[in-house]
Amino acid sequence: VNLEINATGGNVSSPWFWGIMHEDINNSGDGGIYAELIANRAFQGSAKFPSNLSSWSGINSATLTLKKLPTPLSSALPSSVNVAGTGKIGLTNAGYWGIEVKEQKYTGSFYVKGSYNGSFTASLQSALGEKEVFGSVEVASKSVADTWTQHKFVLVPSKAAKNSNNTFSITFDASATEAGALDFNLISLFPPTYNNRPNGLRPDLVEAFKALKPRWLRLPGGNMLMGNTIDSWWKWNETIGDLKDRPGMAGVWEYQLTTGMGLVEYMEWADDLELEVILGVWSGLSLDGDHLTEATIGGAVQHALDEMEFLTGDANTTKWGAVRASLGHPKPWKVRYVEIGNEDWLAGRPTAYDAYKNYRLPAFIKAFREKYPKVELIASPSVFDNMTIPAGVAGDWHPYLTPDKMVLAFNKFDQLSSDNVTLIGEAASTHPNGGIGWDGPLMANPWWGGSVGEAVFLIGAERAADKVIGACYAPGLRNLNRWQWGMTLVQHAADTSLTTLSTSWHVWKLLGRDPLKKTLPVSGGGINPLYYVAGEGEKGESIFKASVYNSTAPVPVSLKFEKKHSQATLTLLTGPEDPYGFNDPFTRVNVVKETKTDLKPTADGAFEFSLPALSVAVLKAEK
Numbered sequence: 001v002n003l004e005i006n007a008t009g010g011n012v013s014s015p016w017f018w019g020i021m022h023e024d025i026n027n028s029g030d031g032g033i034y035a036e037l038i039a040n041r042a043f044q045g046s047a048k049f050p051s052n053l054s055s056w057s058g059i060n061s062a063t064l065t066l067k068k069l070p071t072p073l074s075s076a077l078p079s080s081v082n083v084a085g086t087g088k089i090g091l092t093n094a095g096y097w098g099i100e101v102k103e104q105k106y107t108g109s110f111y112v113k114g115s116y117n118g119s120f121t122a123s124l125q126s127a128l129g130e131k132e133v134f135g136s137v138e139v140a141s142k143s144v145a146d147t148w149t150q151h152k153f154v155l156v157p158s159k160a161a162k163n164s165n166n167t168f169s170i171t172f173d174a175s176a177t178e179a180g181a182l183d184f185n186l187i188s189l190f191p192p193t194y195n196n197r198p199n200g201l202r203p204d205l206v207e208a209f210k211a212l213k214p215r216w217l218r219l220p221g222g223n224m225l226m227g228n229t230i231d232s233w234w235k236w237n238e239t240i241g242d243l244k245d246r247p248g249m250a251g252v253w254e255y256q257l258t259t260g261m262g263l264v265e266y267m268e269w270a271d272d273l274e275l276e277v278i279l280g281v282w283s284g285l286s287l288d289g290d291h292l293t294e295a296t297i298g299g300a301v302q303h304a305l306d307e308m309e310f311l312t313g314d315a316n317t318t319k320w321g322a323v324r325a326s327l328g329h330p331k332p333w334k335v336r337y338v339e340i341g342n343e344d345w346l347a348g349r350p351t352a353y354d355a356y357k358n359y360r361l362p363a364f365i366k367a368f369r370e371k372y373p374k375v376e377l378i379a380s381p382s383v384f385d386n387m388t389i390p391a392g393v394a395g396d397w398h399p400y401l402t403p404d405k406m407v408l409a410f411n412k413f414d415q416l417s418s419d420n421v422t423l424i425g426e427a428a429s430t431h432p433n434g435g436i437g438w439d440g441p442l443m444a445n446p447w448w449g450g451s452v453g454e455a456v457f458l459i460g461a462e463r464a465a466d467k468v469i470g471a472c473y474a475p476g477l478r479n480l481n482r483w484q485w486g487m488t489l490v491q492h493a494a495d496t497s498l499t500t501l502s503t504s505w506h507v508w509k510l511l512g513r514d515p516l517k518k519t520l521p522v523s524g525g526g527i528n529p530l531y532y533v534a535g536e537g538e539k540g541e542s543i544f545k546a547s548v549y550n551s552t553a554p555v556p557v558s559l560k561f562e563k564k565h566s567q568a569t570l571t572l573l574t575g576p577e578d579p580y581g582f583n584d585p586f587t588r589v590n591v592v593k594e595t596k597t598d599l600k601p602t603a604d605g606a607f608e609f610s611l612p613a614l615s616v617a618v619l620k621a622e623k
């Protein structure tokens with residue numbers, strides 16, 4: 001394929017094209033990027049997932065009883081555990097399928113009620129066999145009979161554990177208590193976090209996202225925002241403040257959420273990676289299709305306006321801005337985009353969608369245009385879902401497709417107009433070609449052929465990045481011990497050495513780390529099997545991104561830039577022979593091979609190279 005790339009013309013691209021999103025699915029928040037090590041730390045429950053003692057067990061003669069005391073720790077955390085017995089007793093937590101123990105500083109705390117004149121021992125030890133203790137600390141008791149007292153401690157193990165099959169324990173001397181028992185709640189333990197934020201995030205997983213060079217974070221989800229039922233959505237105001245004032249919520253992915261990773265923690269994540277925010281606000285729809293009426297939608301609109309005020313309002317003159325300041329963030333955050341709902345075309349259709357079109361979406365648009373006219377609004381369906389999006393509002397398309405269908409969407413964005421631009425707020429190859437698609441299960445892991453399909457799709461989308469706000473893969477994370485959605489960018493477990501960067505992670509990273517400031521017209525060849533886009537990077541460099549699909553043979557490429565270059569670097573990703581090969585956390589084999597080649601132009605100024613079948617490449621010419 002002989003291609004010529006003009007020095008001028010083309011489209012100005014969205015400066016925010018590459019992004020990430022997060023919702024707590026697959027235990028990707030609790031048990032995932034949220035660094036808390038103690039599972040079921042505050043016995044939070046809901047109608048769907050009643051409060052329980054899972055992950056906890058007693059030590060020695062201890063009997064653990066879940067109680068709703070007349071004096072709870074807080075109205076948000078009404079349940080606690082009573083630990084009763086004789087002699088040295090206590091309670092042990094198994095963590096989120098184990099706890100990684102390293103020679104590093106762990107920061108912990110717990111609340112106790114009951115008169116106790118002694119000390120507590122907080123320790124990390126192996127779960128099995130002789131229960132080798134890796135580290136422990138004595139915590140002097142301040143506990144009294146009628147009130148809850150918080151105890152804080154720092155624990156530095158003197159030895160790292162060989163694996164993550166470890167537990168955390170608190171023991172005490174029951175004979176020095178008044179009642180032969182103590183009540184405990186909100187037992188927490190954090191390893192070092194990203195940027196050392198208290199109540200923060202797991203460094204290796206933040207680093208995995210950072211390496212993608214994202215420009216924005218879409219939060220909070222996904223279906224998590226919507227909730228299963230009309231009363232169980234992600235209420236931002238219940239996710240802020242002291243952990244003892246967060247009730248948690250029934251997650252939509254079959255587990256209770258602590259909401260320890262709440263709105264402020266999301267915003268701190270965005271701060272740490274310098275990301276714009278795409279804020280999802282609840283649009284009055286739950287996953288069961290129930291939705292607010294025209295008479296009640298105002299409540300959801302006000303809730304969203306309050307959330308905006310919390311994030312962006314002045315600390316001295318607004319009610320919610322002052323609350324934010326009281327939580328350690330006097331400076332308002334910036335929110336560039338607000339997305340109204342999540343996939344409002346899907347649940348409860350057609351009635352719920354009619355309500356979205358007729359009064360739910362219009363109510364939000366009116367209120368935001370009045371109060372926050374500069375904020376760009378995104379409707380949660382897209383024109384590609386055959387939905388009508390009002391002019392001036394963007395849509396959001398979530399293609400979860402086969403790789404072939406990803407490739408077929410290469411040109412799709414050409415049909416958009418500047419009146420109905422779109423976000424690709426979630427995307428992934430989820431099903432194999434030739435299968436039964438959504439009538440069958442998702443693939444269990446991103447696979448090379450699927451990731452190359454995504455590459456073609458992304459090249460097509462970046463080619464139209466004057467009309468596509470940006471794209472991100474979803475879901476981002478999966479805990480290897482409990483998940484329902486296998487197709488994720490990164491997989492993880494308590495043992496950080498199991499963190500696995502999928503084939504798609506490699507593809508999205510390669511394509512995203514050199515964003516195009518504008519596209520440049522290419523002439524001389526059609527597309528298929530070579531799919532490509534050319535453009536100018538942020539430093540004025542010439543960039544060519546390409547992928548080969550639908551070919552069993554390599555494709556020879558000759559590239560001539562109108563802007564002369566004396567050198568170029570070609571970064572090439574190739575995969576395994578088997579297109580279904582994937583990066584398996586348990587073999588730790590990375591099937592994606594990245595090579596870099598420096599190229600010099602031929603006498604007539606062309607860069608010549610060959611791209612293998614099922615490959616993804618970026619050529620960059622800076623000089």
Ligand code: AHR
Nearest residue numbers: 222223224342343474475
């Ligand atoms: O990414 C998983 C789910 O897919 C999201 O929660 C939802 O928005 C979509 O249907």
